[in-house]
Amino acid sequence: MKEIIAKIVKLITDNQVYRSVFRHGFPTTDANRALVMFSNVILHLHPVRVRRGALKIRFTWCLGGLTFFFFIMLAITGVFLMFYYVPDTRRAYNDIKDLGTVIYFGSLFRNMHRWAAHAMVLSVWMHMTRVFLTGSYKPPREFNWVVGVLLLVLTLVLSWTGYLLPWDQLALWAVTVGSKMAEATPLLGNAGPFGQEIGMTPANDVRFVLLGGTVVGQSALLRFYVLHCLGLPLVSAVLMAVHFWRIRKDGFSGPL
Amino acid sequence: MEISALIKKTAAETRSPEDTALVWPNLVYIELISILLATAVLLFLSLVSPAPLEELASADTTPNPTKAPWYFLGLQELLVYFDPWLAGVVLPSMIIVGLIVIPYVDPNPNGKGYYTFSERKFSVLGFTFGLALWYILIVIGVWFRGLDWSWYWPWSDSSIHMSVTAVKLVDLELIIQNMFGLSADPVMTLGRYAPTVSNIITVLLFLGYYAVGFTIPFLLLRNFFNQLGMIRYNLVMFFFLSMCGVPLKMFLRLIFNIKYLLVTPWFKI
């Protein structure tokens, strides 16, 4: 039996095609296990060795990694949804309806996208809580905590911009409530403290910039769509790269 | 590239090689399993609980109540107690900035890289307090608010409007004015601002909250102050007192029916 397996492994690995893709044998020896980590760009997010403490599930609860996984999941399901969704107030609602009725796997992808979004919000909060409770923000990791807080804000804004896209009552009014608050921004909003004193009106304040108009309408939908599908994910991805890079450089705070 | 050289290099990177483990398979497998579990949970939830889709958006019919997404319902719940500029803009901004400064105002070297309460009581308690506040407000917003944003118990009929027991909310300055029989005439005018005696008292009370809050630990817990130093101490106390101010104002509102603690022509708190 062992011999047969060894033969099959050799058949798979001992040829030019395999070696052009993977520059190591199966990760069954320590040397190959190290090489896997070096030569695979995705796995290279990790070091080759970590301190044993970092492996304890009850230390990280896998929460940072899960947050990242949900982000990836959202990107994949999101791309699928983009094939069928047009950010036009006359169409958007029906496009979402179609996902649930006529498109193969449409509702599955939409539901997965929705649940992954909820999960990401929850897991990013819990990840922050874990990082706080283990004191992992203490020097030299102060800056990575700051990057984390920005990621947290981005996660919430990403979720919120996505909330408008189905263009149903839930979406419209949730965003209307939110933009009412923008109007009340001190100095920058027309209904906020000192807003009118410095010349803010509904047609030039921060809410107007956010919505591209005075009501939640076509321009708002387009803005939220572009931010949701392009702008915010890009910024998040860059910040995540910084976040992970820092973890690699500073090492992991886990116990010895 | 020399494999042994590579391994040596990374072993040197980690401080104590005898305490380290190879990422493959140890960590990679943990990650794989948690990803598979998470996918299974997502799939399960997607199948049993589909994403909602209500009627087509219409500016003509306002749903009652209009609720923000769940993760913002804590802030929306604050709207009961605070004006929108505070609940929707200033308080969230203070939360964000407050979180950002945490690593820079916590000089305690203990408790780095492990769970501990006894070695950092104040920071753990403070953080947990804020977190609890955030989650409690969300739970209230999601499950206890119904028509007209009134309080609904899970067993109340959510289709009937609550008979509004007309509570009259009063501003603190009026309470003070009536309690001490103070005059309602302004004592001075500064542009649009024409404060009465009682209004000035509320301003002093408001500033007094911070003044007393800053002073007491300085006098009684000098060690705490010395550990932090001037700048850190002031930052910590500012955010801490502001955080405590939120439930305090909610309390005053619920117990004494106070609408605003402080009224100016530009903003009200």
Ligand code: HEM
């Ligand atoms: C999109 C959001 C985020 C992603 C994808 C993410 C991802 C990760 C991952 C994969 C780790 C490795 C350890 C672990 O899994 O716990 C980590 C560690 C860390 N994260 Fe995050 N994170 C995010 C948000 C945050 C937030 C909101 C904070 C804090 C406010 C934060 C602060 C940190 C710090 C300080 C570490 C180092 C922990 C240590 O060395 O023990 N991150 N993050």
